[in-house]
Structures are given as C-alpha cells and as structure tokens.
Amino acid sequence: MKILLAEDDKNIATIAKLALEQFGSHQVDHASDGQIALEMALSGDYDLILLDEMMPKLNGLSVCHQYKVQSPSPSPIIFLSAKSQEADLDEFRRCSMGFITKPFDPLKICSQIASILDAGRAAA
Numbered sequence: 001m002k003i004l005l006a007e008d009d010k011n012i013a014t015i016a017k018l019a020l021e022q023f024g025s026h027q028v029d030h031a032s033d034g035q036i037a038l039e040m041a042l043s044g045d046y047d048l049i050l051l052d053e054m055m056p057k058l059n060g061l062s063v064c065h066q067y068k069v070q071s072p073s074p075s076p077i078i079f080l081s082a083k084s085q086e087a088d089l090d091e092f093r094r095c096s097m098g099f100i101t102k103p104f105d106p107l108k109i110c111s112q113i114a115s116i117l118d119a120g121r122a123a124a
Helices: 010-024 034-043 060-070 086-095 109-123
Strands: 002-006 027-031 048-051 077-081 098-101
Touching (some): 002 034, 010 027, 034 048, 034 060, 048 109, 077 086, 086 098, 098 109
Parallel strands (some): 048 077, 077 098
C-alpha cells in the first residue's frame, strides 16, 4: 500500500515510517507540515493518508476538509493524533475513517490501520 504520512514530529515520523515499511511492507512518503501534506495528497496516488492533527501551516482537519473538496476521488484518511477529547474524536470520525492515538505501538500500527480500513469497508 502506498501511504502518505503527514507528521511534523521527526521522531514520531521516523518510527511510524519504519514500522509501516518494515512490518507492513508499505511504501511511505512523508510530509512535515499541513501545506506540504495537502499538496502531496492532491498530486500523489495514495492508498491511504495518515494525518496528524497538530501540524504547522495547516492542521490535519483543515487538510482533510480541503483534500476532500479538491480531490476527485479522495483516498481514505486515518488521523494519527495525541488529541483525545471527545469533541476532537467526534470530528476525526466525521472527517475520516478513524483514528490512531499517540503514542502508538509501532508493532501494532499496521494491524490498527487494517482494522480501521476493514471496518470502513464493512460499513460502506
């Protein structure tokens, strides 16, 4: 699977990218801010977008909303966020297929993604 990882924290991005590539055999491109993430999402052909909420230039929810408006066939989005207030989680659910909370377990991130995507397909 080709994944766009939008994460501004270098350490988290490195761990997530390694986990996705090593344990899931995914191809991962990385964006370090929301503006770059939106540009890459619109110009790339991604199977999935993993999107941090708190990023410079554009936050994850802004990226998500703009991407869905501008893309003719948007890819699934899963939020990767430390935000855990119920209002934030409700917004993630409305805008995306789901969310993975930070800190995440690098050994489980691939199975978490698969579960979210499977649940989304079953609900469709």
